Amino acid sequence: MQITFTGTGGAGGVPRYGCECVACIRARLQTQYQRRPCSALIETDQVRLLLDAGLMDIHERFPAGSLDAIILTHFHADHVQGLFHLRWGKGAQLPVLCPPDPDGCADLYKNSGILDFCQLEPFKPFEVGDLTLTPLPLNHSKVTHGYAIETSTGQRFAYLTDTVGLPEATTRFLQSWGAFSMALDCSHRPQARPPANHNDFNLALEIINQVSPSQAWFTHLSHEVDCWRLEEGFRLHDNLAWASDDLIIKI
Amino acid sequence: MQITFTGTGGAGGVPRYGCECVACIRARLQTQYQRRPCSALIETDQVRLLLDAGLMDIHERFPAGSLDAIILTHFHADHVQGLFHLRWGKGAQLPVLCPPDPDGCADLYKNSGILDFCQLEPFKPFEVGDLTLTPLPLNHSKVTHGYAIETSTGQRFAYLTDTVGLPEATTRFLQSWGAFSMALDCSHRPQARPPANHNDFNLALEIINQVSPSQAWFTHLSHEVDCWRLEEGFRLHDNLAWASDDLIIKI
Ligand SMILES: [Mn+2]
Ligand SMILES: [Mn+2]
Ligand SMILES: [Mn+2]
Ligand SMILES: [Mn+2]
Ligand SMILES: [Zn+2]
Ligand SMILES: [Zn+2]
Numbered sequence: 126m127q128i129t130f131t132g133t134g135g136a137g138g139v140p141r142y143g144c145e146c147v148a149c150i151r152a153r154l155q156t157q158y159q160r161r162p163c164s165a166l167i168e169t170d171q172v173r174l175l176l177d178a179g180l181m182d183i184h185e186r187f188p189a190g191s192l193d194a195i196i197l198t199h200f201h202a203d204h205v206q207g208l209f210h211l212r213w214g215k216g217a218q219l220p221v222l223c224p225p226d227p228d229g230c231a232d233l234y235k236n237s238g239i240l241d242f243c244q245l246e247p248f249k250p251f252e253v254g255d256l257t258l259t260p261l262p263l264n265h266s267k268v269t270h271g272y273a274i275e276t277s278t279g280q281r282f283a284y285l286t287d288t289v290g291l292p293e294a295t296t297r298f299l300q301s302w303g304a305f306s307m308a309l310d311c312s313h314r315p316q317a318r319p320p321a322n323h324n325d326f327n328l329a330l331e332i333i334n335q336v337s338p339s340q341a342w343f344t345h346l347s348h349e350v351d352c353w354r355l356e357e358g359f360r361l362h363d364n365l366a367w368a369s370d371d372l373i374i375k376i
Numbered sequence: 377m378q379i380t381f382t383g384t385g386g387a388g389g390v391p392r393y394g395c396e397c398v399a400c401i402r403a404r405l406q407t408q409y410q411r412r413p414c415s416a417l418i419e420t421d422q423v424r425l426l427l428d429a430g431l432m433d434i435h436e437r438f439p440a441g442s443l444d445a446i447i448l449t450h451f452h453a454d455h456v457q458g459l460f461h462l463r464w465g466k467g468a469q470l471p472v473l474c475p476p477d478p479d480g481c482a483d484l485y486k487n488s489g490i491l492d493f494c495q496l497e498p499f500k501p502f503e504v505g506d507l508t509l510t511p512l513p514l515n516h517s518k519v520t521h522g523y524a525i526e527t528s529t530g531q532r533f534a535y536l537t538d539t540v541g542l543p544e545a546t547t548r549f550l551q552s553w554g555a556f557s558m559a560l561d562c563s564h565r566p567q568a569r570p571p572a573n574h575n576d577f578n579l580a581l582e583i584i585n586q587v588s589p590s591q592a593w594f595t596h597l598s599h600e601v602d603c604w605r606l607e608e609g610f611r612l613h614d615n616l617a618w619a620s621d622d623l624i625i626k627i
Binding site for chain 2: 136137138141142143144145162181182188189190202203206209210211213214215216217230231232238239243
């Protein structure tokens with residue numbers, strides 16, 4: 126399976142509007158450092174799935190018929206805001222597989238247009254083409270799912286954002302899943318007290334120690350994290366990496 | 377005052393996602409026919425105001441400090457969706473003057489970031505730089521204001537969308553306002569029964585007959601309206617015009 130990091134930014138992205146920090150200035154000058162709303166495109170020979178819909182130009186990037194489904198981690202605006210425009214399309218319904226959030230976001234459920242929302246059950250695997258996905262509950266201020274994604278030939282990739290730590294049941298699932306790669310929320314630089322809603326770098330490393338992925342990419346990154354990396358010149362272990370927008374990996 | 381129609385489309389815009397009608401095909405081939413979310417930039421020597429925030433690239437079009445305020449007609453997503461990203465900016469608060477809608481849209485009130493929401497009272501004039509604006513109630517499925525905008529030298533412009541017909545008090549205000557130009561909701565081609573939430577062409581003409589603007593531009597236009605215009609080759613009276621994206625007028 127091929128994974129494209131279509132966005133690796135937290136809410137507000139990089140550059141952050143009006144911010145003059147070194148990371149934001151760099152991102153304005155060199156677009157390869159920009160971080161759009163956190164999302165990923167998953168492709169195999171048989172399917173094309175978009176994980177999260179915060180990109181505000183979804184309707185331009187993905188012409189009608191080019192996606193088999195959109196899969197949502199949760200209904201915070203930075204993960205669904207591209208749907209507000211897309212929903213008014215014409216033609217075939219587009220499946221939007223989502224966590225069982227009774228509220229959704231604004232009037233998306235009420236005026237769903239071409240979007241066919243379908244709520245998923247945690248830990249209950251489902252198939253899309255040649256992929257099997259299992260929703261994994263995460264710890265966040267809204268009902269949130271990560272996804273364990275497996276190809277028919279046993280390649281495995283976990284997508285885990287937005288979260289602060291992991292629920293025990295999700296940790297156990299990953300510990301018994303077999304070899305896998307993953308993308309993980311790392312919204313904050315190391316903090317004295319871990320934040321309420323997202324991993325800081327320390328907590329992200331702790332999760333990695335617990336579930337032992339063969340490789341991991343940090344995503345949902347903020348300008349703070351980029352500033353910290355520029356200050357510290359920190360070097361990650363060989364099996365860890367910072368994701369960046371448009372990075373393509375093959376699992 | 378200078379007015380730029382930064383967007384002249386209804387919800388879904390033109391081209392509409394996945395639509396193969398003649399207006400949508402034309403808009404894909406020739407970008408001057410595209411219609412972005414309905415909005416307008418109002419400029420004088422002293423102020424720069426954005427009317428509605430449905431453009432999804434507000435944060436790129438208007439760098440921090442370049443707008444004095446955003447003024448909202450209402451909290452439907454196609455009029456506020458650009459705020460979801462913009463709010464996470466750094467630095468000075470940005471005034472967002474809005475109708476007294478208790479709900480706003482999604483979590484905009486709760487997580488307002490740099491946005492300083494300020495609810496306006498209908499018919500109570502307020503000043504921004506050398507402009508005086510008066511909120512005018514409209515008929516729509518959410519609390520909605522049009523705005524009567526006047527310069528210190530007596531140039532007048534009314535911005536009236538989204539609406540189906542006009543409330544009587546708004547009609548009376550405009551009838552006694554003196555000479556003015558206006559932009560008016562014309563979301564639908566002529567319909568047998570006028571639609572519930574927006575003007576069709578017939579109702580738009582009726583409003584124009586009632587309030588007698590010196591000039592009027594139709595906006596909040598749909599692909600249906602553009603198709604109808606292409607089919608009919610209809611010619612408007614000299615004081616009426618179809619707005620188009622990036623059209624600049626001086627009042
Ligand atoms: Mn997020
Ligand atoms: Mn979130
Ligand atoms: Mn509208
Ligand atoms: Mn509306
Ligand atoms: Zn910054
Ligand atoms: Zn069309």
